[in-house]
Amino acid sequence: MTETEKPGKRKTGRNKTAAPSAKQAKPAAKARRASAPAGAVPPQQGPQQGPQQVPQPKGTQISCSRGLHGFMERNRLSFGFTSYQSGRLYLVGRMPRGRVSFHERHFMHAMGVAATPQRLYLGTQYQVWRLENVLAPGQTLDGFDRNYVPRNAQTTGDVDVHELGVDRNGRVIFVNTKFSCLASFSLTHSFRPLWQPPFISRLAPEDRCHLNGLAMEDGEARFVTAVCRSDVVTGWRDRRASGGLVMDVQSDRIVTEDMSMPHSPRLHEGELYVLDSGRGTLCRVDRQTGRREAIAFLPGFARGLGFHGPYAFVGLSLPRDGSFSGLELDGELERRDADPWCGVQIIDTRNGDVVEWIRLKGEVRELFDVFVLPGVTCPKATGLLDGAIRNEISIELPPKSVTQSQDLPQVTEAVA
Numbered sequence: 001m002t003e004t005e006k007p008g009k010r011k012t013g014r015n016k017t018a019a020p021s022a023k024q025a026k027p028a029a030k031a032r033r034a035s036a037p038a039g040a041v042p043p044q045q046g047p048q049q050g051p052q053q054v055p056q057p058k059g060t061q062i063s064c065s066r067g068l069h070g071f072m073e074r075n076r077l078s079f080g081f082t083s084y085q086s087g088r089l090y091l092v093g094r095m096p097r098g099r100v101s102f103h104e105r106h107f108m109h110a111m112g113v114a115a116t117p118q119r120l121y122l123g124t125q126y127q128v129w130r131l132e133n134v135l136a137p138g139q140t141l142d143g144f145d146r147n148y149v150p151r152n153a154q155t156t157g158d159v160d161v162h163e164l165g166v167d168r169n170g171r172v173i174f175v176n177t178k179f180s181c182l183a184s185f186s187l188t189h190s191f192r193p194l195w196q197p198p199f200i201s202r203l204a205p206e207d208r209c210h211l212n213g214l215a216m217e218d219g220e221a222r223f224v225t226a227v228c229r230s231d232v233v234t235g236w237r238d239r240r241a242s243g244g245l246v247m248d249v250q251s252d253r254i255v256t257e258d259m260s261m262p263h264s265p266r267l268h269e270g271e272l273y274v275l276d277s278g279r280g281t282l283c284r285v286d287r288q289t290g291r292r293e294a295i296a297f298l299p300g301f302a303r304g305l306g307f308h309g310p311y312a313f314v315g316l317s318l319p320r321d322g323s324f325s326g327l328e329l330d331g332e333l334e335r336r337d338a339d340p341w342c343g344v345q346i347i348d349t350r351n352g353d354v355v356e357w358i359r360l361k362g363e364v365r366e367l368f369d370v371f372v373l374p375g376v377t378c379p380k381a382t383g384l385l386d387g388a389i390r391n392e393i394s395i396e397l398p399p400k401s402v403t404q405s406q407d408l409p410q411v412t413e414a415v416a
Contacts, residue, residue, distance in 0.1 A: 060086075060362035062102055068356045069098045071346070077308055078376040081315055081344055082110035082122070085366035089113075089122060092358065093378030095143060103144075105383030112163035112214075114172070115371040120148050120381075121172055123161035127153040128172060128185075131381060134394040146379035149392045157190045159183075159205075162212045163264070163369065168219025175224065180208045182221055182249070195221065198252050199229045206233035215265040215272070221249045225262040225274060241326055246274055246285060256290035260327060264305035264369075273349075275302040275314065278327040282312060282347060296352035299333060300341040304370035310349050315367040316341040344370055 072078060078093040087108045093101040109125035120131040131148035141147055160177040167173055176183040176191055180200045183191040193203060200208060213225035224247050228239035244259035260278025267273075272285045276292070280302060284293045295312075301324065304315030318340050324330035333340060343359035344367070360367075373379060382389050 060360055060364045062358065062360055064100055064358045065356045068358070069094050069100050071356045072100075075308055075311070076375055078373045078379050079306065079313055079344075079371060080113065080115070080373065080379070081304060081370045082107075082113060082368045083364050083366060084109045084111050084368045085317075086364045088364070089381060089383075091148075091373075091379040091381060093144075093376065095378060101378050103380045105381045106385050107383065111161055111368050112174070113369045113371045114164040114166050115373060117146065117373050117376050120371075121164050121166065123164055123174060126158045127155050128161060128164070128174065129153050134392070141380075143378055144380040145377045146373070147392075148379065148381040149394075150382065150384060150389070154185045155190075156183075156185075159191060160207065163214040165214050165216040165221060167216070167221070173214065173216075173221050175211055175214050177211055178205045178207050179203045180206070180211050182211075182214070182224070195249055197224075197226065197229070197247060199231055201231050204233075208232060208235055210236035210261075213263050213265045213274075215267050217267050222267065223247065223255065223265045223272065224249055225259075225265050227261050240278060241328070244276075244278070246272070246290075254290075255287060256285050256292055259292075260329075261301075263303045266305050266307060268307040273305065273307075273312065275305055277302045278324070278329055280329040280332055282314060282349075282352075284349070295349055296347045296354070297332065297336075298341075298345065298347075299336075299338050300343075301329065301366075304344075304368055306370045306372040308372045308374060311355065312347040312349050313370045313372055314345050314347060315370040316343055316345060317366040318342045320366070342367065 072094045078091065080089065080091045082089055087106055087110055089105050089107050089110050091103040093103070095101050107122060107124050107129065111123040114121040118133045122129045122131065129150050130152040132151045133146045134149050135141060135145065135147050159179060162175040162177045164172060164174045171184055173182055173184055173194065179193070181196040181203060182194045184194055186192045196203065197209065197211065209230050210227035211224060214221060215223040226245055226247065227236035228243035229245070230236050230239060240261050242258050242260055244262040245257040246255045246262060246265055247253065248255055259276050263275045263277045265272065265274045272287050274283050274285055276283050280298045280300070281294045282296045282298060282302065284295055298314055298316055300316030300318065302314055302316055306313040341359060342361070342365050343357060345354050346356040347353070348355050382392050
């Protein structure tokens with residue numbers, strides 16, 4: 001990878017330029033990629049790549065812990081997170097000489113992600129996008145070893161897609177929050193309902209219980225989270241402080257309840273985890289008894305959870321109205337003399353310690369999902385409003401025997 005270019009000496013065909021100083025900073029360009037020494041990461045802007053302007057969150061500062069690069073290197077991973085409030089997909093990777101890469105692309109109302117190192121499914125305002133890595137094993141493009149390109153979108157309409165999963169047959173399952181159900185794609189219609197909580201009397205576009213999180217196990221939907229058992233329009237808004245629950249989809253059994261706005265149930269190494277968001281805690285839940293064990297306090301509205309080994313990656317958001325009014329989190333922050341965070345904290349689940357972190361300040365105030373990309377060094381994505389998408393052309397070759405018999409040209413790299 002080439003070094004970041006100096007201001008005023010931008011070369012053509014690059015995806016990055018040097019960050020402007022505070023005095024020189026202008027409204028951000030169409031797509032932005034930041035790289036800087038770990039611990040001090042100023043955002044950097046990319047060159048204009050087409051006639052369309054992508055709205056950028058202005059004045060956002062990204063910082064990270066000094067050891068983040070080393071942590072990703074030791075664990076051979078990168079990770080990402082989404083912000084529906086700013087409409088951003090962020091990919092975090094590592095560069096040479098201890099530098100951290102922040103690559104962002106615009107996806108309207110970016111929400112839940114079902115991720116593998118080769119494929120991302122991303123829920124947005126009224127569609128679910130499938131992004132595919134077009135780089136071959138061992139291939140890099142300007143230092144990136146993954147390039148996720150949008151290949152397909154399923155239009156669901158604005159059903160408030162939250163979290164996503166993929167079953168053993170490759171079928172996408174998503175939380176349809178507006179209709180209080182789990183759903184899959186339909187060839188003809190907006191969605192096909194698969195399951196709804198037994199306390200929901202009928203499907204209606206009323207967001208009755210704020211069904212929001214999904215945990216998969218062995219290729220099947222297994223656990224969901226909801227803010228309450230309400231069966232009336234937006235009834236959950238009056239039950240934020242308590243009444244939240246985790247439910248077993250296969251048995252319709254409530255595993256644990258009396259939570260405060262729970263989100264992001266996850267199964268990792270056979271154990272069930274969940275975020276008790278209104279109280280600011282990462283919890284481990286006994287699947288049989290429902291007993292909850294608080295692992296760590298989180299200084300923000302926790303939403304979005306990924307795992308690698310003993311480490312939990314947790315997304316944090318700021319309050320929308322200046323305080324977490326009516327939630328225990330508000331009082332706990334005051335008791336600890338702490339300000340709320342927007343960012344990602346990496347927690348050692350063995351002792352509850354925060355081992356690494358990313359923090360965002362400025363226009364980006366709310367995150368939604370967090371995902372881990374094992375085995376990936378430095379990922380990027382192509383955005384829908386990025387002019388470069390017109391030239392992201394790659395070829396799927398036929399089998400070698402067919403290629404040789406037809407004397408077709410050998411193509412070894414994706415065209416970028």
